[in-house]
Amino acid sequence: MKQILSFTLNGSPVDVVVTPTETLLDVLREKLGVTGPKRGCDDGDCGACTVLLDGEPVRSCLTIALTVNGRDVLTVEGLGVNGDLHPLQKAFHEHGAFQCGFCTPGMLMSAKALLDHNPNPSRTEIREYMSGNLCRCGSYEEVIEAIQAVAAGEYKE
C-alpha cells in the first residue's frame, strides 16, 4: 500500500512514493539518491545514518519514512550553505577527524546537534553526546578536537 510522503529535505520540499515499511534511510538513499547517510548496520547501533529531524539527531535506519511527513530533515548534503563548508566540516577536514570517512556524515550531524544545543560543551559532554557514533578507524580523539575547535570559535561560517 503505497503512500505519498511530503517533507522538507535540506531546505527543499520533496514528494516521494513510499511503502509503510520503508525507513527514512531507504528513502533517502535508494529513492532520492541522497547517499551521505550511510548504511553501516541497519540496526541503530553504529550511527552512520544519523540525520537531523526538526533539529534533533535520529537514526534514519530506525525511522519509519512516513513518520517524517511534513517535517524537516537535514543530511550532511545540506550542512554547508551555498556550497561553503560548515565550520564543523572545515574543522573535521583540517583536524583529520576520520580515516576511511564512512562514519563522517553521521558524526557531523550529531556534532551539529550537540553544538546547537550546547555551544560550549565540555570534553566529557562531547564524549557522551557522540557516543552513539562509532568510528572503527579510531578517530575519536580528532573528532573531539574538531568539535572543541568549532566551539572555541576557531572556524567561522
Added chain:
Amino acid sequence: MTEYVGKAMPRYDGIGQVKGQTKFVDDFILPGMLYAKAVRSPVHKGVIHGVDFTAAARVPGVIGFVTADDIPGARLFGACGDQPVLADQYTAYKGEDIALVVAADEDACAEALEKVKLDIEEQEPVFDMFEAMKPGAPLVRPNLKSNLWEYGPDMTTRVMYLGDVEKGFAEADYIVEGRYQTGEQDHAAMEPMVSVAYFDEADRLVIHTHSQCLYFQLGQLAGIFNLPMSRIRYKGGVVGGGFGGKNHIHADHLAGLAAIKFKRPVKYRMSRREDLLYSTKRGVFILEYKTGVKKDGRLTANHIKLWHDAGAYGGFSPYGVEKCSMFASGPYHIPNTRVDGQCVLTNKAGSSSMRGFTIMNGQFPMEMQMAKIATELGMDQWELRFINAWRDGDMGVSRYVVRGAGALEAMTEAAKLAGIELPDRLLAMSSRGR
C-alpha cells in the same frame, strides 16, 4: 617532496568526505539495478543433493538464480584456490554461499530466500583444532587426507629453525614453559561487504569494489568469469574500512556472476549480521613455548609449537602460520630457535588476514613468556629484554640478518615516557653492537 616533511597536510580527498560526496560502493545506485542475496548453508557440514527454486521463483520481483553451473570459469577461488565460488557438492561451514537469489529489490530476495528448498544431508562437523587433528576425526570437507594444511606433499608442519634447540637447552640453567592463546576477531569495518557490477558501453564488466588489494583479486575474478583482464574494469580506491578483511573477495565474484547471467547492473551486499557471521576473521592461535635461559638472563634456546585455526578453507591462514613463526620469538637474539607450525582446518567460516596479520599473535605470547621467564629468574623484565634485544648482525629464525635494530632505543624511549628510571648499565647498551 621534502617541503611536506614534518607538516600536517590536509587529505586530498578530505573535502569530499566531509561533504558526504565520497562514493562508497553502496552509494552506486544505478537505474534498473538488481539485487542479489546469498542462499546460505544452514548446516556446518553436509552433502548437497539439490536445490529447488520452484517456489522461490514465483515470488513477485524475482528475476532468477545463480548456481555453480552458471560459473563461466574457475569454480574455486581464495588465496589458496580451495574455496568453492558457489558450493554445489558439499558445504563445509554454516553460512557458506550455495546460490544467489536475484530480484528487483532486497525485500523480494528475502521472501524468495525463505522459499528456496535445500536438500542437504547433514554430517558431523568438527570445530576444535585439537579434535580435528585426532586420528579418525571427521574430515572438514571431502578429498582431504587430514584436517591439517599440506604445505607440500605430506608436509603438514611448517618448520623454521636456527641453530640446534637441544644444544641450546643443554646450555641453559633454567627451562621455562608456557602456553598462550589469542582469540577470534572480526574486522568490523563500518562499511559492510558490498559490490556493484554491470557491463559498460564497450561490453566490459565494470565492478565497483572496496578491495584493499585489487591486484591480488583481479586475476581470480578473471578466472571465475572466464574473461580476459582487459574486459574487466575493476574500480576501487574508496574503502570504508578494511583492516585486512577486504583482502579476501567477499562480494565482487557474486555481483559479477549475477551481472554476467542477467546482463543488468547487480548489487550484492551483506547485512551487518551476515558480515559478522560469514566474512573472514582473524583466526585463533595457540602457541606452546619451551625456552632455555642462563642465570645471567641470556636466552639460549626457544622451541615453539603453534597451531592456527584456518576455518573451512585456507585463505591467507597457511601464510599466516609462516609469518607468525617468523615473529614468535619477538625482537630477541636466541641462537637456537625452532618453530613447528600447523594450520588446522575446522568447520567454521574461514579465517584470513587481519591487521598486523599474525605478527602480534606471535609477539604477544613471546612477551608473556618473557614476563614469565623474568619472574622465574627473579630478574627485572626490562633487564631481561635489554639483555636479549636484537643488535645489528643478529639473526632471526628465518635466517635474516638484523640491520637497523631499534628495540633498545624504543624501550629506552618508552621507559622515559612511562616515567620509569632504568639503571645506567641498561641505558649504556646500544643496538649497534653487543
